[in-house]
Amino acid sequence: RKEVEQDPGPFNVPEGATVAFNCTYSNSASQSFFWYRQDCRKEPKLLMSVYSSGNEDGRFTAQLNRASQYISLLIRDSKLSDSATYLCVVSHYTGGFKTIFGAGTRLFVKA
Amino acid sequence: DGGITQSPKYLFRKEGQNVTLSCEQNLNHDAMYWYRQDPGQGLRLIYYSQIVNDFQKGDIAEGYSVSREKKESFPLTVTSAQKNPTAFYLCASSIGQAYSNTDAFFGHGTRLTVV
Numbered sequence: 597r598k599e600v601e602q603d604p605g606p607f608n609v610p611e612g613a614t615v616a617f618n619c620t621y622s623n624s625a626s627q628s629f630f631w632y633r634q635d636c637r638k639e640p641k642l643l644m645s646v647y648s649s650g651n652e653d654g655r656f657t658a659q660l661n662r663a664s665q666y667i668s669l670l671i672r673d674s675k676l677s678d679s680a681t682y683l684c685v686v687s688h689y690t691g692g693f694k695t696i697f698g699a700g701t702r703l704f705v706k707a
Numbered sequence: 708d709g710g711i712t713q714s715p716k717y718l719f720r721k722e723g724q725n726v727t728l729s730c731e732q733n734l735n736h737d738a739m740y741w742y743r744q745d746p747g748q749g750l751r752l753i754y755y756s757q758i759v760n761d762f763q764k765g766d767i768a769e770g771y772s773v774s775r776e777k778k779e780s781f782p783l784t785v786t787s788a789q790k791n792p793t794a795f796y797l798c799a800s801s802i803g804q805a806y807s808n809t810d811a812f813f814g815h816g817t818r819l820t821v822v
Binding site: 602604628630637638639640641642645681683685687690694695696697698699700 | 811
């Protein structure tokens with residue numbers, strides 16, 4: 597089983613739609629959680645951290661469920677510019693932090 | 708400016724050759740990582756290092772080698788044993804200390820093509 601698993605998609609949605617991505621992780625000792633965004637042929641960049649209490653940044657909401665070991669990302673009112681690959685990232689400490697990236701979920705937002 | 712630098716941006720390799728991809732960071736990060744990405748695919752971990760002079764294999768280490776002689780540098784060698792090396796290679800670093808913000812920073816990547 598992969599340490600971090602995501603639905604690869606692609607998700608094809610119209611502008612204005614709400615879309616949700618889920619990600620599961622296998623290591624219950626994981627301590628830090630993030631969502632990254634990767635545009636085509638570019639490096640991934642941090643979108644937002646994910647906290648136990650959940651957090652929101654504009655149209656983006658991230659949630660963490662430690663009991664079920666999954667994190668989610670909700671995008672409201674999708675824009676064309678949201679089209680990208682969204683990577684779920686989990687870190688745990690093993691004498692130093694190890695960061696594991698999910699394979700990513702591709703999102704296409706269409707006019 | 709602080710950051711992580713990969714070079715070269717594009718690299719062409721003949722079959723049977725070893726090539727080394729450079730990754731340097733001046734962020735004072737302990738942890739560094741190498742990922743491979745194939746077209747339309749996600750990131751796959753090749754090697755990672757949590758501290759100088761130590762590194763561990765990731766999910767697809769066969770055909771690759773690394774060294775971590777300095778905190779700032781984590782070069783990746785793609786050996787002739789790697790049968791399908793054409794891919795986008797990404798280097799990343801993170802602070803690596805317990806209870807710190809551990810989000811990772813990426814270089815711009817190296818596109819390796821076998822010719």
